[in-house]
Amino acid sequence: MNWSNTQDKLLRERARQVIPGGMYGHLSTSLLPADYPQYFQRGEGARLWDYDGNEYIDYLCAYGPNLLGYRHPEIEAAVLAQLAQGDVLTGPSAVMIEAAELFVSLVSHAEWAMFCKNGTDATTMAMVIARAHTDRRVILAAQNAYHGADPWCVPAAFSKGTLPEDRASIVYYDYNDEESLAAAFDEHRGQVAAVFATPFRHDTFVDQEDPNQAYAQAARRLCDEHGALLVVDDVRAGFRLARDCSWSTLNVEPDLSCWGKCFANGHPISAVLGAEHLRKAASSIFTTGSFWFAAAPMAAAVATLKIIRDSDYLERIVAVSQQLRTGLAEQAGTHGFGLKQTGPAQMPLMLFEDDADFRIAYAWMTEAVKRGVYLHPYHNMFLSAAHTEQDIVKTLEVTDAAFEAVKKRIDSLPPAWA
Numbered sequence: 001m002n003w004s005n006t007q008d009k010l011l012r013e014r015a016r017q018v019i020p021g022g023m024y025g026h027l028s029t030s031l032l033p034a035d036y037p038q039y040f041q042r043g044e045g046a047r048l049w050d051y052d053g054n055e056y057i058d059y060l061c062a063y064g065p066n067l068l069g070y071r072h073p074e075i076e077a078a079v080l081a082q083l084a085q086g087d088v089l090t091g092p093s094a095v096m097i098e099a100a101e102l103f104v105s106l107v108s109h110a111e112w113a114m115f116c117k118n119g120t121d122a123t124t125m126a127m128v129i130a131r132a133h134t135d136r137r138v139i140l141a142a143q144n145a146y147h148g149a150d151p152w153c154v155p156a157a158f159s160k161g162t163l164p165e166d167r168a169s170i171v172y173y174d175y176n177d178e179e180s181l182a183a184a185f186d187e188h189r190g191q192v193a194a195v196f197a198t199p200f201r202h203d204t205f206v207d208q209e210d211p212n213q214a215y216a217q218a219a220r221r222l223c224d225e226h227g228a229l230l231v232v233d234d235v236r237a238g239f240r241l242a243r244d245c246s247w248s249t250l251n252v253e254p255d256l257s258c259w260g261k262c263f264a265n266g267h268p269i270s271a272v273l274g275a276e277h278l279r280k281a282a283s284s285i286f287t288t289g290s291f292w293f294a295a296a297p298m299a300a301a302v303a304t305l306k307i308i309r310d311s312d313y314l315e316r317i318v319a320v321s322q323q324l325r326t327g328l329a330e331q332a333g334t335h336g337f338g339l340k341q342t343g344p345a346q347m348p349l350m351l352f353e354d355d356a357d358f359r360i361a362y363a364w365m366t367e368a369v370k371r372g373v374y375l376h377p378y379h380n381m382f383l384s385a386a387h388t389e390q391d392i393v394k395t396l397e398v399t400d401a402a403f404e405a406v407k408k409r410i411d412s413l414p415p416a417w418a
């Protein structure tokens, strides 16, 4: 193990001079173990390289965008071809229409698409369309669910600089709890514009939860009974559970769905997709951005959506994900660790039993990172179609050594945030 992070430390030092806090947002390593690299020089397939030349098998996939492999040749070629024609122009290119046609052909509830840049743009746009359609103000969202970083949805713990008024019309219910959703509707009778739901419960720091069918069906039924819209926020999980909206697996069709992260394999673009009856409301709002109609990310979306439609990418992701899950479960058992792997195997969260202060998770994952496997101790991870069986074998060798190393010093581990 000849891992070092000298260059990364120097970069962090430089950054501290010119970037507030050195780094901000979800890619900041401020809560991660101290040795985790902050900066990355390069990505290829399922691998990342930091500035110290360390190579990692990456289980974060840029927090989702990498679906098919970093620098996927077909997608990069489509982007370069479009860049040679133009990117940000005075109007959109025809490729926007092709991207919308393809997207709508894949997602069964959708008849139209509107593109934007980040997931937060998409969730905010869905909220505005729902309010425009219903002429109501209240949005029901699950307690602690992440829908982005705008003032209306930024998690309370990070809400410095926002106003209570920004969230005054957001009402929280408990995920997977039909009764709590029904109660929220009752309390705000005639005022609910939309229910927001993530495909499964993927909050940070706590075990993930699959959606139960009764909750998903109740969400649909209650929306219909109360004249509200159902919005599935597929920004994080989109196309990792299905080649359709994620709740298609539960036979529940939303009115609107929000997409981002991975449908252009990491190129910057997000989208709201909607059912026919919302076309009028969607065209009545004013929403835009200087870079929203850039053609190169649209070309990346077209190339990615074609691969999603035509290849076995999803089955391959699921297969390697199961291989990892099974291997880790066996290993943890052998070494005597209570490893909890929750959520879909292709978006796993890994926490430990009896690890309230995350000391085991931090120690184990630091050992893995220093051996070339990048894991996350409190956020769900992501696998891609570029992960191979050999990557999983190599990963399991590393995690085995990491369990062994942690076992030796289990009685002297410091808490994660000492």
Ligand SMILES: Cc1ncc(COP(=O)(O)O)c(C=O)c1O
Pocket: 117, 118, 119, 120, 121, 123, 146, 147, 148, 149, 198, 233, 234, 235, 236, 237, 260, 261
């Ligand atoms: C479910 C969900 N919605 C919305 C967002 C916001 O997306 P973005 O960070 O691209 O604005 C995220 C980001 O992680 C997300 O996971």
